[in-house]
Amino acid sequence: MNIDFANLTKAYQVREEEYLAATKDVMSSARYILGKETEELESSLARFTGSKYALGVSSGTDALLLAMMALGIRGGDEIITTPFTFIATAETIACLGAKPVFVDIDEATFNIDASLIENAITEKTKAIMPVSLxxxxxxxxxxxxxxxxxxxxxxEDAAQSFGALYKGKRSCSLSTIGCTSFFPAKPLGCFGDGGAVFTNDSELHEKMKAMRVHGQVKRYTHKYIGMGGRLDNLQSAILNVKLRYYEEDISRRKQVANHYSDLLADVVQTPQVIEDRSSVWAQYTVRVQKRDRVQAKLKESGIPTAVHYPIPMHLQECFNYLGYKKGDFPVSENCADEVMSLPMNPYLTIEEIEYITTNLKELV
Incomplete structure (x- = not known):
């Protein structure tokens, strides 16, 4: 048996006619940048999350940049975040000349340990950037x-949690600015790069709306230093289709995760979801010893795996200048050595899940 990790081909096939119709309308009208598809998407995203405002942008990375630019983050400022994340989180902070300040994670959830944040605050701290991993x-x-x-x-770096709940409220609606990604492999993914920013602050919304188009408030009139960060209408049209089925997809991902956990509970350390929260299961990540050997054997059986993420940010060469060293964030380092993501998508069958878990049990 050969398992597809994210099964993006299937995701296209099940709604092919709707995608083709939606994109044909964009192409036949030549509305490629902004326009009614993006406006429709932004209204739907805001309604879905419960945020007052949503703006489509060109990627999850650009969403983070845009958020910090709108908040006036600049050289010398400090932003507290997690070392256990994809590089875009800390990279965007550094791109603006600010300093990523890391604190360790909570071992149960892999997210930033909020109890450690206050000790990291200095007079230069301007923001906290939690990652919903x-x-x-x-x-x-x-x-x-x-x-x-x-x-x-x-x-909130919500690149992996769009649609998740925290005490009944959606990810992207509980912070000054929420940022997400629509990279194809995300739970809600488009067919290229894409992302969005969310806020309940009307001034920040208007500022980000201008800044994503080079700070322009009317044609060739630029109030801010901005960026070319627009979400194109083709991607918006695709996301409009996907969003209509997204609750169904989240439910299926949860079913897959629950089946994994039932079969693996006594075998490996399975993911924990806190009682007052939900997950959209961007990944199903377990912890194993001798990970390289386990991955290699699973690959021989047609089972792909991934490691999100093998090197914490404070040990990446590009952040050597920050002065961190091995041992500074032991929980992140231990997790980085042991985490392994199993195939996760809404189309995994019970037979496939049982095949994956049976092979994993034999190895562990």
């Missing part, structure tokens, strides 16, 4: 309380 949100109430106490912004 693998599909589950961090402890947003505790983070927001700390931020309010110190007059800091909160930027």
């Amino acid at each position: 693998y599909g589950q949100m961090a402890d947003m109430d505790q983070i927001n309380t700390i931020a309010a106490k110190h007059n800091l912004a909160v930027i």
Whole structure:
């Protein structure tokens, strides 16, 4: 048996006619940049999350950049975040000349340990950037309380958690600015690059709306230094189709995750979802010893796996200048050595899940 990790081909095939109709309408009208498809998507995204405002942007990375630019983050500022994440989180901070300040993670959820944040705050701290890793949100109430106490912004990196719930509220709606990605392999993915920013602040919304088009408030009139960060209408049209079925996809991903957990509970350390939260299961990530050997054997059986992420940010060469060293964030380092993501998509069958888990049990 050969398993497809994300099964993007199947994701296209099940709604092929709707995708073709939606994109044909864009191409026949030649509305390629912004326009009614993007406006429709933004309204739907805001309604889905419960945020007042949503803006489609060119990628999840650009969403983070745009959020920080709108908040006035600049050289010398500090932003507290997690070392256990995809590089875009810390990279975008550094791109603006600001300093990523890392604190370790909570071992149960792989998200930033909110209890450690306050000790990392200095007079240069301007924001906290929690990452909602693998599909589950961090402890947003505790983070927001700390931020309010110190007059800091909160930027949720929700690239992997769009649609997840925290105490009944959606990811992207509980912070100063929420940012997500529509990269094809995300739970809600387009057919290229794409992302969105969310806020309940009308001034930030208007500022980001201008800044994603080079700071332009009317044609050739530029109020801000901005960027070329628009989401194109083809991707918006595709996402409009996908969003209509997204709750169904989330439910299927949850069913897959539950089946995995039932079969693996006594075999490996399975993911934990906190009682007051839900996950959209961007990844189903377990922890194993001798990971390289396990991955190699699973590959021989037609089972792909992935490691998200093998090297924490503080040990990446590009961040050597920050002065961190091995041992500074032991929980992140231990997790990086052991995490392994199993195939996760809404189309995995019970037979496939049982094949994967049976092979994993034999190895572990």
